[in-house]
Amino acid sequence: MTATPAADIPTVRPAAPHPRRRFSAATQDAIFAYGLVLPVVLLLIGLVGYPFFYAIYVSFTDRVVGNDGQWIGLANFRYLAGAPAFSSAIWNTVVLVVVTGLLKLAIGLGLALLVNQHLPGRGLFRSFLMLPWAMPAFVAYLTWRVMFQPIGGGINLVLTNTGLYPHIVDWLGQRSTAMPSVILAAVWRGFPFWFVSILAALQTIPNELYEAARVDGATAWQRFRNVTWPGIRQVVIITTLLSSIWTANSFEHVWLLTQGGPSDATMVFPVLAYFGMQTQRLGEAAAVSVAMLPVLMILVFVATSMMQNREDRD
Amino acid sequence: MTQRFHWSRRHILKTTVAGAAALAAGRSALAAPALVKGSKLTYWGGLIFSEKANKLLVDTVNKWGADNGIQTECVMINQNETVQKVSAAVASNTMPDALDLSPDLLLVLSRQGVFALVDELYETIGKAQGGWYPAIATSTDTTKLAGGRTGIPYGASGNLLLRRNDILAKAGFPNPPTTWDELVTQAAAVNKPPLFGLGLALSNVGDGNVQVSVMQSYGGRIADDAGKTVTIKSEATRAYLAWLKGAWDKKIFPPGVTTWDGAGDNQAYLAGQAAFIANTGSVGIAAKSQDPELYQGTLYSSLPGGPKGVVSPIQPNLRSIPKTSKNPDAARALIEHLSQPAFMNAYFENAIYGPVLQDQAKLKAFTGGDPILTGLRDLVQKGTAPAFPDVYNAAYADMLTNFIIPKMAQRVVIDGWDFDRAMDEAQTRTQAIYDKYK
Numbered sequence: 001m002t003a004t005p006a007a008d009i010p011t012v013r014p015a016a017p018h019p020r021r022r023f024s025a026a027t028q029d030a031i032f033a034y035g036l037v038l039p040v041v042l043l044l045i046g047l048v049g050y051p052f053f054y055a056i057y058v059s060f061t062d063r064v065v066g067n068d069g070q071w072i073g074l075a076n077f078r079y080l081a082g083a084p085a086f087s088s089a090i091w092n093t094v095v096l097v098v099v100t101g102l103l104k105l106a107i108g109l110g111l112a113l114l115v116n117q118h119l120p121g122r123g124l125f126r127s128f129l130m131l132p133w134a135m136p137a138f139v140a141y142l143t144w145r146v147m148f149q150p151i152g153g154g155i156n157l158v159l160t161n162t163g164l165y166p167h168i169v170d171w172l173g174q175r176s177t178a179m180p181s182v183i184l185a186a187v188w189r190g191f192p193f194w195f196v197s198i199l200a201a202l203q204t205i206p207n208e209l210y211e212a213a214r215v216d217g218a219t220a221w222q223r224f225r226n227v228t229w230p231g232i233r234q235v236v237i238i239t240t241l242l243s244s245i246w247t248a249n250s251f252e253h254v255w256l257l258t259q260g261g262p263s264d265a266t267m268v269f270p271v272l273a274y275f276g277m278q279t280q281r282l283g284e285a286a287a288v289s290v291a292m293l294p295v296l297m298i299l300v301f302v303a304t305s306m307m308q309n310r311e312d313r314d
Numbered sequence: 315m316t317q318r319f320h321w322s323r324r325h326i327l328k329t330t331v332a333g334a335a336a337l338a339a340g341r342s343a344l345a346a347p348a349l350v351k352g353s354k355l356t357y358w359g360g361l362i363f364s365e366k367a368n369k370l371l372v373d374t375v376n377k378w379g380a381d382n383g384i385q386t387e388c389v390m391i392n393q394n395e396t397v398q399k400v401s402a403a404v405a406s407n408t409m410p411d412a413l414d415l416s417p418d419l420l421l422v423l424s425r426q427g428v429f430a431l432v433d434e435l436y437e438t439i440g441k442a443q444g445g446w447y448p449a450i451a452t453s454t455d456t457t458k459l460a461g462g463r464t465g466i467p468y469g470a471s472g473n474l475l476l477r478r479n480d481i482l483a484k485a486g487f488p489n490p491p492t493t494w495d496e497l498v499t500q501a502a503a504v505n506k507p508p509l510f511g512l513g514l515a516l517s518n519v520g521d522g523n524v525q526v527s528v529m530q531s532y533g534g535r536i537a538d539d540a541g542k543t544v545t546i547k548s549e550a551t552r553a554y555l556a557w558l559k560g561a562w563d564k565k566i567f568p569p570g571v572t573t574w575d576g577a578g579d580n581q582a583y584l585a586g587q588a589a590f591i592a593n594t595g596s597v598g599i600a601a602k603s604q605d606p607e608l609y610q611g612t613l614y615s616s617l618p619g620g621p622k623g624v625v626s627p628i629q630p631n632l633r634s635i636p637k638t639s640k641n642p643d644a645a646r647a648l649i650e651h652l653s654q655p656a657f658m659n660a661y662f663e664n665a666i667y668g669p670v671l672q673d674q675a676k677l678k679a680f681t682g683g684d685p686i687l688t689g690l691r692d693l694v695q696k697g698t699a700p701a702f703p704d705v706y707n708a709a710y711a712d713m714l715t716n717f718i719i720p721k722m723a724q725r726v727v728i729d730g731w732d733f734d735r736a737m738d739e740a741q742t743r744t745q746a747i748y749d750k751y752k
Contacts, residue, residue: 062750064422064426065400065401065404065405065422065423065426066404066422066423066425066426066427066428067426079746079750082746083743083746084739084743149570150568150569150570151507151508151568151569151570151585151587152508152585168507168569170569170570172570172573173569173570173571173572173573173728174728175728175729178573257573258573259517259518259519259573259575260518261517261518261572261573261724262517262572262573262724262728263572263721263724263725263728263729264721265728275715275716277397277398277401278397278715279422279712279715279716280397280401280419280422280423281712281750282401
């Protein structure tokens with residue numbers, strides 16, 4: 001029997017090849033980058049995504065405090081659609097958002113154009129105009145409530161003492177004046193945001209453009225239309241969208257002034273949702289908020305797209 | 315040799331007595347709550363406008379804890395925020411060991427099985443102090459909902475009619491009005507703006523729900539005797555609306571009543587803008603310190619009546635123990651301790667609550683001549699159970715929270731709707747609410 005050479009010769013194993021890199025350098029960089037942002041993504045999912053989608057889920061249940069409830073499909077939305085307060089809330093929210101938006105635009109733009117001129121005491125005037133925004137909302141609206149008081153309220157005192165209107169007006173207690181009063185207070189509190197945004201945009205327009213326009217014989221309106229407006233248009237649109245979202249979601253101005261009354265003359269979505277919460281019927285309250293979601297989501301989408309485009313362009 | 319034991323008659327008797335005593339001792343030991351030294355107890359007290367009363371409650375809870383070796387944490391919760399805080403606590407399973415709450419909230423949460431049963435404690439406290447007032451006993455009975463009682467009443471509130479006697483007496487009205495029509499007559503007689511006659515809230519706040527009582531005193535009902543089918547639209551409700559419209563057209567309501575917040579009537583009365591208001595008595599306390607002249611000129615009476623009599627609901631406030639309590643025995647012992655007459659007398663003297671137990675009416679707080687406390691005692695003794703003549707159930711509480719009747723009133727006086735249209739809307743909206751509870 002002959003031994004096979006292979007059995008006698010100690011086996012020399014070939015050196016193990018270097019393990020092949022499973023990922024390219026670019027992929028590894030990407031994984032590393034994703035790893036870095038992962039905690040933030042998880043945080044956003046936990047703090048923003050989960051409550052958001054959970055609220056949508058709750059709106060399809062009959063959940064009350066102390067009971068998770070059952071899936072009831074669109075029943076909450078059907079109930080809301082039949083409630084007169086819901087249709088009032090839709091109309092009032094639209095009126096509030098549109099009218100306050102237009103007024104804030106007019107006042108904010110007018111004041112920004114004024115303050116953008118070389119005037120003495122301009123800095124002080126700018127700071128002064130920011131005061132309503134700096135004031136806590138509840139202080140501002142309670143002050144307005146006092147001013148609107150029929151007896152002893154500042155507005156009626158001025159009107160009666162100056163003889164402009166000798167009768168007491170129940171500003172917040174009449175259907176005809178309640179919403180205009182709420183709008184007035186909301187505009188007062190909100191216009192500084194518009195003012196400061198538009199002023200910032202105005203200051204980015206080079207002076208040379210105005211000088212060139214003057215040399216060409218452009219009138220003030222032509223200068224505004226062809227130089228100023230193109231320079232601030234993007235900011236105005238974004239401010240409009242943001243302000244609309246905030247106004248539609250805002251609770252304190254209506255709650256502190258009228259609590260949605262008289263009757264349902266100033267009922268808006270957030271106040272209606274709050275009434276739902278007071279009855280511990282969480283499903284219904286969530287349905288009110290979810291009902292206004294599509295419109296707000298469109299506004300949010302448009303606003304973020306425009307801001308993104310602007311950033312890309314810059 | 316073992317001695318045989320003989321059961322003598324005396325021996326049997328002695329053994330029987332000893333056995334009975336041991337059994338009784340054992341039973342009482344079983345009944346006594348087992349307080350675990352060093353354990354913790356969280357209590358949510360109802361914050362009221364009286365700082366003295368709030369401090370007294372906190373101090374008493376903490377002293378009881380120190381005496382019994384229990385670490386107490388007494389958190390005072392603004393009663394306007396109880397619903398939100400309790401709702402969040404139930405959802406997140408962070409309820410305290412015991413808490414103060416309103417019957418409306420108790421009713422809703424008892425349906426969900428949130429609270430432990432406290433029948434034994436209820437009986438013990440009742441027997442020790444002359445029994446519970448019948449209206450208190452019936453209005454806080456959650457047996458049908460939860461299989462037993464879930465709350466221990468500790469104080470009753472409700473609306474009194476406050477009137478400017480200094481002005482009304484001079485106008486020839488020394489006595490309080492006994493009917494709503496008389497009220498309008500008296501209010502119209504002294505109505506000289508900026509003093510307006512009738513400061514009843516018609517807004518979307520709790521005070522606005524006084525209108526429910528007015529409607530019921532006219533015979534109007536929210537629902538049938540089963541508490542299921544809504545019956546707002548009726549001739550009786552029409553009569554109530556006619557009364558309201560008549561008063562409104564006389565311009566005796568102060569401007570702003572349709573948007574008053576919870577303090578609207580208080581402020582109007584303190585500012586001298588209303589001759590009558592319906593209030594728990596807190597205005598009187600405020601006037602005592604802020605405007606002694608107004609306090610002296612104010613008198614208190616029960617709410618007036620309508621064609622069907624007086625409807626003056628009592629609102630009991632309760633203490634409950636959540637099922638999630640980690641220290642339920644200590645919570646029971648604390649609630650029993652807080653029902654002791656010495657503490658309650660001091661508490662009643664500072665808080666605007668009426669008695670809930672028969673013997674409490676004999677406490678110095680209610681016999682000392684304070685007009686507000688006397689009025690509250692009378693309210694408990696003569697007032698009506700919550701919702702009477704309607705059925706007090708979760709749907710009724712939901713109807714109150716939605717301010718259906720004040721809103722119906724606003725439809726008539728603000729929007730100028732005719733009575734049928736306003737009643738139809740109230741009927742439809744309320745039936746939708748009641749249907750949710752079927």
